[in-house]
Amino acid sequence: MAVFTPVELSDITAWISQNFKIGEATKIRGIHGGIENSNFFLDTVKDGKKQEYVLTIFERLSAEQLPYYLELMRHLANKGVPVPKPIENNQGEILFSLKGKPAAIVSKLPGLSRMQPEAKHCAMVGEMLAKMHLAGKDFPKSQENLRSLSWWQETIPLVLPHLNSAQKDLLTHELATQEAFFTSSNYDMLPQGASHCDLFRDNVLFDSQGSTDTSKDQLGGFFDFYFAGTDKWLFDLAVTVNDWCLAENKQDLDPVRFDALMQAYQSVRPLSKEEQASWPLMVRAAALRFWVSRLWDFYLPRDAQMLTPHDPTHFESILLSRRSL
Numbered sequence: 001m002a003v004f005t006p007v008e009l010s011d012i013t014a015w016i017s018q019n020f021k022i023g024e025a026t027k028i029r030g031i032h033g034g035i036e037n038s039n040f041f042l043d044t045v046k047d048g049k050k051q052e053y054v055l056t057i058f059e060r061l062s063a064e065q066l067p068y069y070l071e072l073m074r075h076l077a078n079k080g081v082p083v084p085k086p087i088e089n090n091q092g093e094i095l096f097s098l099k100g101k102p103a104a105i106v107s108k109l110p111g112l113s114r115m116q117p118e119a120k121h122c123a124m125v126g127e128m129l130a131k132m133h134l135a136g137k138d139f140p141k142s143q144e145n146l147r148s149l150s151w152w153q154e155t156i157p158l159v160l161p162h163l164n165s166a167q168k169d170l171l172t173h174e175l176a177t178q179e180a181f182f183t184s185s186n187y188d189m190l191p192q193g194a195s196h197c198d199l200f201r202d203n204v205l206f207d208s209q210g211s212t213d214t215s216k217d218q219l220g221g222f223f224d225f226y227f228a229g230t231d232k233w234l235f236d237l238a239v240t241v242n243d244w245c246l247a248e249n250k251q252d253l254d255p256v257r258f259d260a261l262m263q264a265y266q267s268v269r270p271l272s273k274e275e276q277a278s279w280p281l282m283v284r285a286a287a288l289r290f291w292v293s294r295l296w297d298f299y300l301p302r303d304a305q306m307l308t309p310h311d312p313t314h315f316e317s318i319l320l321s322r323r324s325l
């Protein structure tokens, strides 16, 4: 669990009742999982009924960067994409300050993550990802993906001293390949728009409607939009595939789940010929992005109560596998 900024119920009861129309705060508990922000489940009671929300205190993102993410969630939720909806305060604002840091309250989505997804889960994710891309087409704000090429260029020199020579060669060679790809005319022609950029299994919920039978699973929703940005839709798809469609060896792609996700995505938004041609390099870009961020979190960690960095070697193996495609 990552709680960088602890919050007690007594810290927020007056703040909630004075500023929001969500009832009285009755319970707050830090959330296990997550490595970026301090997250809490917040229960309130309104008109005698229990309501559930998620309170997030943002640890890295600034108040200037945050409106993009929060307004994107509101835009998508209003278009019927199942994502958390930011809650407005009495002034109609969705971004606040709590404990001296930016904070937001969003609706809690139903369900649980499926960490061993079946082909049908991959299909539901692929279909909704394509719908989300199309629903974001008229989102008026634009903000670059803050974990894209320029961030890799800044960060790789910081982590290189911690790596062995084979890892250094792999990282520098892949960066050079991606620099060339990002400046190619093919890359330039790829469609882009609001993208989640971190749609891992732990950022999607499935709701089995109270049943223990996963065959009843429906998509509960996508959350954790705080790495979102205007990016190539194909990058978003590649990030998603690299996590959802892993074979048992945890590095290659499982053909059945891969086909399920790709076909479902393309049933809503077929890939262009430039996208098809760019796929081999894009799955490498998506692997590189998370190898770099995991190296950065591992070798240059921040203070947090109970933060467990993710294993960087996982994405080193995925990158090696995608390079051999």
Ligand SMILES: Nc1ncnc2c1ncn2[C@@H]1O[C@H](COP(=O)(O)OP(=O)(O)O)[C@@H](O)[C@H]1O
Binding pocket: 002, 031, 032, 033, 034, 035, 036, 037, 038, 039, 054, 084, 106, 107, 108, 109, 110, 202, 203, 223, 224, 226
């Ligand atoms: N809107 C939401 N609805 C339901 N659960 C949520 C919601 N937002 C976060 N969570 C829960 O909180 C956990 C951590 O959130 P996450 O956004 O991944 O953290 P971080 O921002 O630190 O990466 C998730 O695994 C999920 O269980």
Ligand SMILES: N[C@@H](CCOP(=O)(O)O)C(=O)O
Binding pocket: 033, 034, 035, 036, 198, 200, 202, 203, 224, 290, 293, 294, 310
């Ligand atoms: N999904 C990324 C890092 C972000 O973690 P999250 O818990 O906020 O999704 C990774 O696995 O490296």
